[in-house]
Amino acid sequence: MKKLGVLVCTNAAIDYIPHEYDVRVIRSMILMGGKEYIDYEELTANQFYEMLESDPSLFPRTSMASTGTMLEAYEKLRDEGCDEALFVTISSKMSGIYENALIAAKMVEGIKVTVFDSKTVGYLQCKMAFTAHEMAKAGKSMDEIIEELSFIRDNNHVYFAVNDLSYLVKNGRLSNAANFIAGLLKIKPLLEIDKNGAVVTAEKIRTFTKAVDRMVDKFLAETEGKDYEPFIIHANNPETAEAIRQRILSLRPELKEIKEYILTPAVGAHCGPKAITIAYVLNRPKAK
Structure with a gap:
């Protein structure tokens, strides 16, 4: 049975959703008050909203992960024995993460990477990632997995x-x-x-x-x-x-x-x- 590695971007908010799956997270940066923070690892949701409410003049911006960061994530999955990887991204209409993920997928060697545009953001990205894990565990092919994720995306x-x-x-x-x-x-x-x-x-x-x-x-x-x-x-x-x-x-x-x-x-x-x-x-x- 092929081993599948699953990734989501930080926009999925997977850190706040209880689960038992090994889903890797490609994190964005939060730029606020002259400082940079790694989403969740250096700035949690509670801390973030407390900062905004205590100082309304703060206007946060975000910076997505680089192609190099994504390439490293793919290579790590390959080195851990994964034959394939599936990256469920935030909607390509909302961010350039999808395009960067495609570029990195073409650069990596030794592992086949499928990049799936969720056309949404948040919980549904996680639902797609969890579904992919379950289906891969049941021996389903990538085509079958993509068909199921497409149903979620379209409905x-x-x-x-x-x-x-x-x-x-x-x-x-x-x-x-x-x-x-x-x-x-x-x-x-x-x-x-x-x-x-x-x-x-x-x-x-x-x-x-x-x-x-x-x-x-x-x-x-x-x-x-x-x-x-x-x-x-x-x-x-x-x-x-x-x-x-x-x-x-x-x-x-x-x-x-x-x-x-x-x-x-x-x-x-x-x-x-x-x-x-x-x-x-x-x-x-x-x-x-």
Whole structure:
């Protein structure tokens, strides 16, 4: 049986998700207050959000890992006896990590590397990585693994609301013109990740609270009668996360549980404190 090594980038927030899999992490750097930090290893999510809340003038930026760093990670897996490697990256529409990973994959020798564009960010990257591990353990081929990861990629919807648009603007995720207009009209847009993996405006809404309410409305409408896994992700906003959870569970008691995760600094730097996500991924229909 071939041995598969699995990697994700730090944007997956895998450090905050309990698991038992050997998934390697390619980490980004956080630049803030004149200092550089390795995501999670030198700056955890709690520390990051505490710093932002104590000093609102701080505007963090991120720097992705180099091609050389990725090449070293591939070579390490090869030296540990892996025949193949699978790197599940953040959406190529959000970062250059995917392109760097492809370049490094062409440079490495002695191991076949597949780079998979998740077209999303966060928990779903982890779900894909864990799924790949399980399938490889069961003897599935890379083609079979990619087919399953593609199902996850094609059957999810992520909505999120941000409390402060300036983080998206300063990190190049939203145009200054759009920010000016949004500020003038006091708009807190409801955002989503589209099928191409890009962050786009779903609706323009006047307040953060209304954006959150609308986000839940859309989630409930889209998941009605479907078999799905829901999850909430937030940037140090447990109160809003709990309110969302209670509202959904009161209307969907059959869910029993909605998992909750925190945004790692590499993603929180672009969304800002208090940003929150409600999302779902459809479960594959069971074979009859």
